[in-house]
Amino acid sequence: MCSTLYSFTAKVILMMESTCLNSIKDESQVLIKKGENIKIFRVKKGRDIFMDNTKFSLDGAIGHPFGTTFDVVKGTLVKVANGSNKEIESAGKDTEGSQLKDNRDLYDLNSNQKLSKEEIERLKKDGVSGNELVEHLIENSLTFQKKTEYSKEKYIKKKKRKHVLQLTILRPTTRLLCEMYSKSAQKICYLRVDTLAQMLTYGNIHAGITVAVVDTCQGLVVGAVMERLGGFGQVIHLYHESIPNRTAVESYDFPVEMMKTLYSFPLNQVNTLTLKKATHExxxxxxxxxxxxxxxxxxxxxxxxxxxxxxxxxxxxxxxxxxxxxxxxxxxxxxxxxxxxxxxxxxxxxxxxxxxxxxxxxxRAKEWKDARDLLERGQLDCLIIASKLHPTPIVRALMKFVAPSRPIVVYSQFKEALMDCGVSLREEGGMVNYRLSETWLREYQVLPQRTHPKIQMSGTGGYLFTATTLAKISVMTE
Amino acid sequence: MNFCKYKEIIEEGDTVILYLGFNNMHAITVKKGETFQTRYGALRHSDLIGIKFGGKVQCPKGYLITLHPTPELWTVNLPHRTQILYTTDISLVTMQLELRPGSVVVESGTGSGSLSHAIIRSIMPVGHLYTFEFHPQRAALAEQEFQNHGISQYVTVAHRDVCSDGFGIENVADAVFLDLPCPWLALPSAKKALKQQGGRLCSFSPCIEQVQKTCEKLTELDFVELSTMECLVRNFDIRTISLPIADLGPHSGEAANNSSRQKAVLLDIGDADKTQNTSNDENQMKVNTRYHQDLIGQKNETSFCFKSGVPPTQMPGHTGFLTFATLYPQ
Structure with missing residues (x-):
């Protein structure tokens, strides 16, 4: 039975490969990455989008594979030839004696740049490309040649970021969506990429299992779990408030077959759930x-x-x-x-x-019923909670639907909420392997002679509580 | 048994995690006739057969819990043949390499198979892992282990030195993971192993000099989105803490007035209703203040009690640097 199920869903995977993985199509969800900035758009033929105060159409991307880099030229996308970037990077390089230079003779003056703001604007209007503009800026900078090689590199990088609208179109994945949301972390309860990564491993999320997810993080956790199930198994989204907010799930552009593995159930109905005895053990x-x-x-x-x-x-x-x-x-x-x-x-x-x-x-009633049936079987393979809500009552209400020896994973922005959860569950019993943890993530700048931790880092990615369920009856009696 | 598919009842040949406490677990393979010595006395393997995963089993001096194996439990219980990657790093690697069912992954070296188990879990049932190990015995043992755990159909183990001989596969992988002393030597071949549509690469190195060289080579090979990071985990112990309150001696003069005012403020926060009832009664107020319920704990005459998540005083401060990179379509 498993094998037939798998072969069915294997088709889904193959479909994903063919429809989503390779090339950008009309109606595709795409992530547009420009430097550190990532935004999500849906490609729609003939429709313009706004990014960095520039209006342009994504039509030029259709048919190209994900991971292609484009220049924005007169409101359209033009594919960048491979390797053309390297030339500009090395444009300002001089190898002799740059190490000996320092900034003792450099002063921060507006007159250092001979081109005025108006002149720059005019050049832009005349259709001078971003890269050409940066070259103009270098030529007209009085201080550029006095800078150290490193400083020149930094100058070019900074100017390019400002004047060159070059972007890469990427397929939405959990990694990139986390990167995108990191700029507006309040939307996802300050969940950080490494914390979400821990949740998926400690939840032992893999193909073929049934997972219940309480998610008030725009559906990012639901989407991440679905990505790891790859169409094999089921996800039940237990949602807060009236309609499930799953903006992030839409971003993934999962094929229809995969969306069928997603069920919804409102949190305000959880108390009406009753554990049903399995029909055959x-x-x-x-x-x-x-x-x-x-x-x-x-x-x-x-x-x-x-x-x-x-x-x-x-x-x-x-x-x-x-x-x-x-x-x-x-x-x-x-x-x-x-x-x-x-x-x-x-x-x-x-x-x-x-x-x-x-x-x-x-x-919707059918959806609820399907979700209810799945929950009431009491055979959940994992319970994940990632919400702005107090987790303890939710865990206590749902833990009886989790099969024995399965992980539960609870995220909270606040350690105290998880401490309450831990103390309360320990009192109630029925679980082992309790663990309250936090991960710390530090990124590095790696450059020749200039390697060091990044100046800014995230101060918190939230906290995790994990535990393993036990067989119910044996615990009660002994 | 199938390591990556949950089952309900323990059978002969299954791997079982015996849980005695948070830092006291053992992985055993159930074999009739064998016994396992625990803190609670001898455990007959045959006693495990037929009971549920997640159930209890009685030993002469206490009981222990039988847990279903997961890659995470395996990581903390596996026989070490090398240094291993732990779950904190494994999680980040899995996420950053964008592993999912169907991914084809290349790994070197296999080591003790800690990461391999986690990779297989994430890519099965339609993906595949090619894992390379230059130590013949370690390669053989890993292969045996995958066999015993019922996951060998998802993995190909090769005994090979990828630094000198390359991976020997082209255009097949979605992701490459390198845990090698000189990862830059394997990079050109790793690039060839990645699919034409591109893919992700990760290199794990304990030393920054290795990272430096790796990043230089990656840039040379047209890898982009280079990102080096370090991820550490901190576990908290939930404890009730009681801090003694200092005896600051008797009050006198203005200090006495000040402190009674301060008490009134404290009371305001903790129990506003009572303050209203007793604010005219100076003596009553002092009595109430003694058993003041603060917002984060409980105060009495001699101590301040609260629950705290206490971090360890000693913890691993470094495992390795993880360098990730993307190869865009060629």
Whole structure:
């Protein structure tokens, strides 16, 4: 059974290889990297984007492989020939005696640059390329030749960053998305790349497993887990507030088949979950992968629906009374739908929207049910929590759905929240191998004779709490 | 057994992690008739067969817990044949090399297989690891280990000195990992091993001089996005700490007035309601102040008690520098 599942999903991987990995297409999500600056865009034929105060179209990138570098020339992308960069880098190099120079005769004066701001602007308007402009700046700098070789290099680099709009288009990956979000870390609860890396390894995330992820980091953790599952297995996103915010997941541009492995379940329904006894407990080598197990459990559960699902079903069936029947199950998402409906007054449109809304509601109820069935089997292979919420109640509510001898990984920006988690879980029992940790990441500038740690570093990437679950019954009785 | 696929019940031939405490674990391969000596007395392997992973097993002087192996637990329990990479670095390598199911990875050297297990976990069931080791016995032992752990279909072990002989494979890899004394010697061949669409490379070196030379060679070979980093982990012990409060002697004169005012402020933070009720009663206030509940701990007459995450007084301060680079499409 595993092998058939794998061969099916192997096709997904191959599809990914062919559709996503190699070349940039219309509608592709792309990361545009210019120096340290990374931004995400969706390629749309004929549409201009803004970056660094410049308007340009990405049409020129279509058909090129990811990892291609382009110059922005008159609002379009032009592929940079390989190796053309090296020439400019070495332009200002003089080998004789540069070591002997120092800055004792250099003064910080505006008159050091003979070109005025207006003249520079005019050159730009005349269509002088960025690299040519940098050459002009060097020629007209009174101090450039007096600088040391290192200082010249730095000058060129600085001017190029300002005047040359050269960018590389990359395929979105967890590594690059982390780099992108590091500039606005508050969006992802200050989760840093090395911390996320620890979460994925300590969670033993690999193909074929079922993972529950509580994520208020724009779905970055959900996306990272999905990337590691590669279409094999399931991810359940337990979301806070009314609609799952998964901006980051969209950025990955996962193929449709892979998106089918993503389930959603609202956190405010977690207390309605009840652990279901597995229908057959045999030495099934791959319980978590077995399609049959899923079907069996869901069939069994159809016979004993619980209260909240009844409410759900009622909402779907009763199309006239929807607004009256709204309970706390119904979240703000519906109100949003409602609002959009309210705007359309015409009768025909109304019925159309009504059926659309009904379809959407049905769709969501089905999604919830699928996620519920997965959770209630109690065979989760990993629980990951990365949120701005206090983690202790979430862990305590969900740990019973995790299979024995599996990792749970909890992230928080604050150590104290995880300390509470640790103390509380130790009291409750049922886990071992508790660990509260923090990683420290230092980057280096490596250059001949100038190697040193980077001047700026991240002060915190947050904290992690990890533990391993135990077999339930044996713990209770002994 | 299959190391990288969870199973429920322990069978003969399985690798089991015996957990006795956070820093007290052992990896054993279950074999009928054998016994394993623990702190709690002898454990018969046959007692493990049929019980659940994550369950308890009774020994003469106590019980221990049977955990399912993971690459992380293996890393802290494997037989050392060399220095190994630990999970902190392994995590970063996996992330930065962008490993996922389907990735083809080249690794040298194999060493004790700590990283290899983690790589295989991340790239299976459709990826492959080519791992190279110049020490014949280590290569053979690693191969045996992969076999025993049921992951040999995802890995090819080669006994080869990649610095002198190269990797001998071209245009196959998405990622290359080097842990070699002179990584720059293997770089030209590593470049050839990467796919035409490009890929990622990582070199692990303990010394900065090695990093320096590696970066020079990488630049020469048209690798870009060079980035060198160091990652350390710090574990915290959650402890209740009690700090004694100093006896600063009796108050006198103005100091006495000041301190009573200070107490009132403290009380304000901790228990505003009580302050309102008793603010007219000077004596009452003093009594309340004694058992003041602070925001981060508890204060009484003699001590200040709080919970703290205490870092170790000694910890590893350096493992190695990780240098990453990208090769764009050729």
């Amino acid at each position: 045999v030495n099934n080598e791959c319980i978590s992968n077995s399609d049959e197990t899923i079907k069996d459990t869901s069939e069994q559960m159809d016979l004993e629906p619980d209260a909240s699902r009844n409410v759900c079903d009622a909402l779907i069936v009763d199309k006239n009374d929807i607004s009256e029947k709204r309970t706390d199950v119904d979240s703000d998402a519906n109100k949003l739908c409602e609002k959009s409906v309210g705007k359309n007054k015409t009768e025909g449109k109304r019925t159309h929207d009504e059926s659309e809304r009904k379809a959407r509601k049905e769709q």
